[in-house]
Amino acid sequence: MADAGPGTHEPISGGCLCKAVKYSIAFPQGCWPPKKNNICHCTQCRKATGALMSHILTVTPSQITWTCEDRSFREYSSSTGIFRGFCQTCGSTLSWRNTKTPAEIDIFSGTLDEDVLIGGDGETGKKILMTDKQLWCENIVPGVTDGVKSRLMYKTNAEGGFLGGFA
Ligand SMILES: [Zn+2]
Numbered sequence: 001m002a003d004a005g006p007g008t009h010e011p012i013s014g015g016c017l018c019k020a021v022k023y024s025i026a027f028p029q030g031c032w033p034p035k036k037n038n039i040c041h042c043t044q045c046r047k048a049t050g051a052l053m054s055h056i057l058t059v060t061p062s063q064i065t066w067t068c069e070d071r072s073f074r075e076y077s078s079s080t081g082i083f084r085g086f087c088q089t090c091g092s093t094l095s096w097r098n099t100k101t102p103a104e105i106d107i108f109s110g111t112l113d114e115d116v117l118i119g120g121d122g123e124t125g126k127k128i129l130m131t132d133k134q135l136w137c138e139n140i141v142p143g144v145t146d147g148v149k150s151r152l153m154y155k156t157n158a159e160g161g162f163l164g165g166f167a
Pocket residue numbers: 016017018019020021072087088089090091092
């Protein structure tokens with residue numbers, strides 16, 4: 001999975017646990033490496049994924065091609081204007097979007113295929129997972145989920161709640 005040219009990358013793939021929902025993310029000119037990726041410690045992401053924290057990659061909807069069998073992809077509205085995409089067959093949480101920011105969609109990075117995350121020379125996974133921000137840090141579990149480094153850390157998801165960060 002080498003770079004396909006400056007600012008571009010070959011498409012990366014992912015999907016749900018049962019493989020009924022699959023997706024491919026393209027990285028046309030200027031889209032590589034991904035500009036936004038966060039770790040979210042919020043209670044809603046915990047409940048939706050069953051994981052203590054979620055790594056999320058933000059892309060534009062036009063970068064994603066979904067392939068879905070049997071209409072397995074569904075969305076649950078967890079708050080006003082917030083839609084969490086999941087597979088209704090196996091329950092995997094796949095995406096998050098806010099109707100107020102239609103130019104962005106978040107993909108839960110744990111649903112990327114294994115060869116994307118840890119395959120090849122490791123550079124693709126590293127560039128996707130290199131965490132920019134951690135959000136909802138007020139929910140960090142001391143001694144358990146507080147060991148992750150990121151450039152910026154916020155108490156909630158608001159810029160005003162800046163807690164610091166690492167270089
Ligand atoms: Zn599934």
